[in-house]
Amino acid sequence: MIRINLSPDAKRRTPGRGPSVQQIVPSTDVSKGAIIAVVMIVGWVGVGVVAYFVQQSIIEDTKVLTAKAKQLDQQAADINAQIDEEGLQARFNRYEELKAAKEALEKKRRSPVYVYHELANVLTTGKHPDVDEAEQRQRVAIDPQARLDLDWDAQSVWLLSMAEKENDVLDITGGARDPDDLSEFVKRLRASARFARVSHPEFQLKEVKEDAATKELKPGDAIQNFYTFELTAQVRYWD
Known part of the structure; x- marks a missing residue:
């Protein structure tokens, strides 16, 4: 016996459709860390190649x-x-x-005559050394005490010895009545155009005994205290 369902509410089966199957599709996303790692590897390889050639x-x-x-x-x-x-x-x-x-x-x-003549002018009252006026003005501008005393009594300084050393340097020893007279003598040597590099004098007091004035004097004897000194001066030119 054949039964036919003629009810309109009845559901029809779709032919060929079985139970639904869920398909699994693999993901194609790549992580950023992997990309950075690849780039770093490629970079290091490039650096290595360049370093090798260098x-x-x-x-x-x-x-x-x-x-x-x-x-x-x-x-x-x-x-x-x-x-x-x-x-x-x-x-x-x-x-x-x-x-x-x-x-x-x-x-x-060479002759020392001109040098001796210059020293004679330095040690003679009323005479003066051969002065380079331009240098002397400059010297006085720097040190006003370098100005020469035109009324200086040159007899207050005397020479005892003078010896020539190397490089035209004269070693001069002598005596002076007091340090002021010795200072004037040194200023005149430094002002002279014939001398250069006049050193600072080394001097010391020479005391004379009180009864020296009552005794018979001999050449070189003194009746009052004085100063002995030693200095050096270089001769710029002899002739």
Whole structure:
């Protein structure tokens, strides 16, 4: 017996449809950390390649410089081998001998007359040294006490000895009545155009006994206290 459902509310089955199946699709998203890691790896590989080529270039340059250095060392050795050291030393010794002979000849040839004449003017009352006016004005502008005393009594200073040393330097010793007179003498030497580099004098008091005035005086004796001094002065020119 065949039964036919003619009810309009009855649901029909769709042919060919079975139970629903959920499909699983794999995700295609890539994390940022993985991308950064890949970029870093590629970067380090690039740096390594560049460093390799730079190192190779440095190695080649080092080889070239080393070869040039060896070549220069060899050239220097060849030059040193050709130098006659004994001959050079002999010529140098000969030069020193000629130089010393020339200096000795110059000392014998020059005359100290003009230097003595200048010292006589310095130590004579009413006379003055040969002064370079421009230098003296500049000296007085710096130190007003460098001005010369035109009324100075030059007999208050006297010389005991004068010896020539190296480089045209005179070693002068003498005596002075007091430090002020010695100071005026030094100022006149420094103002003279014939002298240079006049040193500061070393001086000390020379005391005389009280009964010296009653005794018979001999040349060089003094009846009152005085100062002895020593200084040096370089002669600028002799003639």
